[in-house]
Amino acid sequence: MSNPIQAIRGMNDQLPDDLTCWQYLEQVASVVFKQFGYYEIRIPVVEKTELFARSIGQVTDIVEKEMYTFQDRNGDQLSLRPEATAGVVRAMLQHGLLHNAIQRVWYAGPMFRHERPQKGRYRQFHQIGVEAYGMAEADLDVEVISMTSQLWRKLGLTGVKLEINTLGSPESRVEYRDALVKYFQANRDSLDADSLRRLESNPLRILDSKDKAVIELNRVAPDIFDYLDSASREHFERVRLLLERLGIGYIRNPNLVRGLDYYSHTVFEWKTDKLGAQNAICGGGRYDGLVEKLGGRPTPAAGFAIGVERLIELLRIEQRCQNRERTDIYIVQTSESALEMGLSLAMKIRDVGISVISNIGSTGFKSQLKKADRSGAQLALIIGENELQTNSVTVKQLDSGKQFSVSTEKLLTEISSFLEQAE
Ligand code: AMP
Numbered sequence: 201m202s203n204p205i206q207a208i209r210g211m212n213d214q215l216p217d218d219l220t221c222w223q224y225l226e227q228v229a230s231v232v233f234k235q236f237g238y239y240e241i242r243i244p245v246v247e248k249t250e251l252f253a254r255s256i257g258q259v260t261d262i263v264e265k266e267m268y269t270f271q272d273r274n275g276d277q278l279s280l281r282p283e284a285t286a287g288v289v290r291a292m293l294q295h296g297l298l299h300n301a302i303q304r305v306w307y308a309g310p311m312f313r314h315e316r317p318q319k320g321r322y323r324q325f326h327q328i329g330v331e332a333y334g335m336a337e338a339d340l341d342v343e344v345i346s347m348t349s350q351l352w353r354k355l356g357l358t359g360v361k362l363e364i365n366t367l368g369s370p371e372s373r374v375e376y377r378d379a380l381v382k383y384f385q386a387n388r389d390s391l392d393a394d395s396l397r398r399l400e401s402n403p404l405r406i407l408d409s410k411d412k413a414v415i416e417l418n419r420v421a422p423d424i425f426d427y428l429d430s431a432s433r434e435h436f437e438r439v440r441l442l443l444e445r446l447g448i449g450y451i452r453n454p455n456l457v458r459g460l461d462y463y464s465h466t467v468f469e470w471k472t473d474k475l476g477a478q479n480a481i482c483g484g485g486r487y488d489g490l491v492e493k494l495g496g497r498p499t500p501a502a503g504f505a506i507g508v509e510r511l512i513e514l515l516r517i518e519q520r521c522q523n524r525e526r527t528d529i530y531i532v533q534t535s536e537s538a539l540e541m542g543l544s545l546a547m548k549i550r551d552v553g554i555s556v557i558s559n560i561g562s563t564g565f566k567s568q569l570k571k572a573d574r575s576g577a578q579l580a581l582i583i584g585e586n587e588l589q590t591n592s593v594t595v596k597q598l599d600s601g602k603q604f605s606v607s608t609e610k611l612l613t614e615i616s617s618f619l620e621q622a623e
Contacts, residue, residue: 208323208324209317209323210314210315210317210321210322210323210324211322211323211324212322212324212509216524217524218512220521220522220523220524220525221512221515221516221521221522222508222512224521224522225328225355225508225511225512225515226308226328228351228354228355229306229308229328229351229506230306231354232347232350232351232354233306233330233347235350236304236343236347236350237304238304238305238306238330238332238347239302239304239305239306240305240306240307240308241288241291241292241305241306241307242307242309243281243284243287243288243290243291243307244281244287245280245281245309245310245312246278246279246280246281247278247279247281247286247287247290248276248277248278248279249267249269249277249278249279250277251286251287251290251494252267252279252281252282252286254286254493254494255285255286255289255461255462255490255493255494256282256283256286256460256461256462257402257460257461257462259401259402259461260402260405260460260461262282262283262313262460265314266282266313266314266315267279267280267282267312267313267314268280268312268314280312281311281312282311282312282313283311283327283460283505284307284309284311284327284329284505285329285331285460285462285487285490285503285505286490286494288305288307288331289331289490289491289494289496289501290494292305292331292333292491293491293494293495293496298333298334298491298496298497298499299334299497299499303332303333303334303335304330304331304332304333305330305331305332306328306329306330306331307327307328307329307330307331308326308327308328308329308508309326309327310324310325310326311324311325311326311327312324313325318477318478319475319476319477319478320475320476320477320478320507320509320510320513321478322509325507325508325509326507326508326509327505327506327507327508328505328506328508329484329503329504329505329506330344330347330503330504331501331502331503332344332501332502332503333491333499333500333501334499334500334501335500335502336488336500337438338435338436338438338439338442338465338466339438339442340486340500340502341435341439341465341466341485341486341502342439342442342443342446343502344484344502344503344504345362345364345439345443345448345468345484345504346446346448347504348470348482348484348504348506349362349446349448351506352470355515355520356518356520357514357515357518357520358518359472359473359474359518360470360471360472360481360514361449361450361451361470361471361472362443362448362449362450362451362468362469362470363450363451363452363453363456363468363469363470363471364439364440364443364450364451364452364453364456364466364467364468365424365452365453365454365455365456365457365466365467365468366424366425366428366432366435366436366439366465366466366467367404367424367457367463367464367465367467367485368424368427368428368429368432368464368465369429369431369432369464369465370464370489371429372424372427372428372429372432373404373424373427373464375427376422376424376427377403377404379422379427380403380404380406380407380421380422381399381403383421383422384399384403384406384417384421385399387417390413390414390416390417391406391413391414391417392409392411392413392414394409394411395409395411395414402461404457405457406418407421407454407455407456407457408455408456408457408458418455421455423454424454425454432465435465435466436465436466439466440452450468453469456468456469458483458485462487462489462490462493463485463486463487464485464486464487464488464489465485465486465488466485466486466502467483467484467485467486468483468484468485468504469482469483469484470482470483472514474514474517474518475510475513475514475517478510480507480510481506481507481510481511481514482504482505482506482507482511483504483505484502484503484504484505485502485503485504486500486501486502487501487502487503488500488501526576526577526578527555527556527557527575527576527577527578528554528555528556528577528578528579528615528619529549529554529555529556529557529577529578529579529580529581529615530556530557530559530571530572530575530577530579530580530581530598531545531546531556531557531558531559531580531581531583532559532565532568532569532572532580532581532582532583533558533559533568533583533584534563534565534568534582534583534584534585535563535584535585535588537588538583538584538585538587538588541583541588542558542559542581542583543558545581545583545593545608545611546558548612549611549612549615552612552616554615554616554619557575557577559571559572565582565584569582569596572596572598573598577598578597578598578599578619578622579595579596579597579598579615579618579619580595580596580598581593581594581595581596581611581615582594582595582596582603587605590605590607591607591608592605592606592607592608593605593606593608593611595611595614595615595618597618
C-alpha cells in the first residue's frame with residue numbers, strides 16, 4: 201500500500217462534528233442578513249487575475265505574494281479568489297444589478313491566500329460577507345456595522361470589540377500620504393525591511409506593521425483625522441454619532457488601515473482577545489472607488505467580511521456551538537422480507553420528518569444492533585420473523601436498553617411522541 205495522500209498545508213477538512221457549528225453560524229447569519237434586506241449571491245471561485253490586480257491593488261501583499269495564480273489550458277491567467285468583493289462587483293456589473301432594485305447582497309464561501317499557515321491563518325479559509333451599492337451616506341456604513349453587531353448578539357457572543365477609523369476621500373489621503381512619507385523618512389532608521397519597501401509602494405500600510413520599533417513609531421505618526429477635508433470629516437462624525445445612538449461601542453484606532461487598496465472613508469474591524477495573534481474576526485468598510493476602477497459608473501459601496509474559522513473558534517471557546525444532532529432511528533432487519541418491510545417503513549417515517557438509517561449489509565442481529573449503537577441513533581427499530589408475523593415492530597431505546605413492541609399502525613405516532621419527549 202502506498203502512503204495515503206494528505207490535504208495541502210493550510211487547507212483543512214471540515215468534518216461532520218465541526219460542521220454543526222458552521223451550519224448553525226451560516227443559518228443565523230443568513231437570517232440576520234435577510235432581516236436587513238440582503239439577498240444571497242454566489243460567484244465563481246476562479247476569476248481572471250486582472251480582476252484582483254485592478255481591484256485589490258498591485259502593491260498589496262495579497263496580489264504581490266499571496267494569490268494562487270495559474271495559466272489554464274487556453275493560456276488565460278487566472279487566480280483563485282483571495283476575497284469576494286472584487287468578484288461580487290464584477291458580477292453586479294456584468295448582470296446590470298448595480299443600479300437596480302437589488303443593491304444589497306451577501307455571500308459565503310472559500311477564499312485562498314498563500315500565507316504562512318498558523319492558528320487562525322489558513323491558505324483556504326472561509327468568509328461570510330455583505331456588499332451594498334449606490335448609497336454614499338454614512339448611514340450605510342453604520343448599517344453594515346450594525347448588521348455585524350446584531351449577528352454577534354444573535355450568536356450570544358460577548359467581548360468582541362469594534363475598532364473604526366477613516367481613510368477619508370482619495371483627495372484628502374494624498375496630503376496625508378505625503379505627511380506620512382515625510383515622517384517615516386525622517387525616522388528611516390527605525391523601519392524594518394518590510395516597512396522600507398512599503399514606504400515606496402504603500403506607506404499607509406506601515407501603520408499596521410507588527411514590528412516592535414515600527415509600532416512605537418506609529419504611536420506618534422501623523423493622524424489622518426488632521427488631514428480630512430470637511431466632507432470626509434462630516435462623514436466620519438455621522439458614523440460615530442449614529443453608532444453612539446445605536447449603543448454600539450467602539451474605539452477609534454488611528455492606525456487601522458486594512459490590507460486592501462480599495463477602501464475609502466470608514467474602515468472597521470471587530471477584534472477579540474481570546475484568539476491570540478489572529479485577533480480580527482471581521483473587517484470591512486466603504487469602497488467608493490472600486491466599481492469605477494472595474495469599469496462601471498462611479499458607485500459608492502460598503503461591505504464587510506467575517507473570517508468563519510476564527511468566528512467558529514470563538515463560538516467554541518464561548519461554548520456557543522451545539523453538538524451534532526443525533527440521527528433518530530436505526531432500522532435492524534434480520535431477513536429479506538424484514539428488509540422489504542423495513543425499507544418501506546423507513547420511507548414513511550422520513551416522510552414525517554424523522555431521520556432514519558436503514559441497515560445495509562450484515563444480516564446478523566447482534567452485529568446490526570452494534571452498528572445501531574455506534575451510529576448514535578436514539579432508537580432502533582427491530583424487524584424479525586416475530587414482528588413480521590404479528591405486523592409489529594420492536595422499538596429499542598438505545599441509551600437505556602429498554603424495549604417495547606408497537607403495531608405498525610401505531611408506529612408513527614409512538615415514535616413521534618417518544619422523540620418529542622426526548623428533545
Ligand atoms: P480581509 O479580507 O483581509 O479583510 O479579511 C477579513 C477577515 O477574514 C479577517 O478579519 C479574518 O477574520 C479573515 N481572514 C483573512 N485572511 C485569513 C486567513 N488567511 N485565514 C483565516 N482567516 C482569514
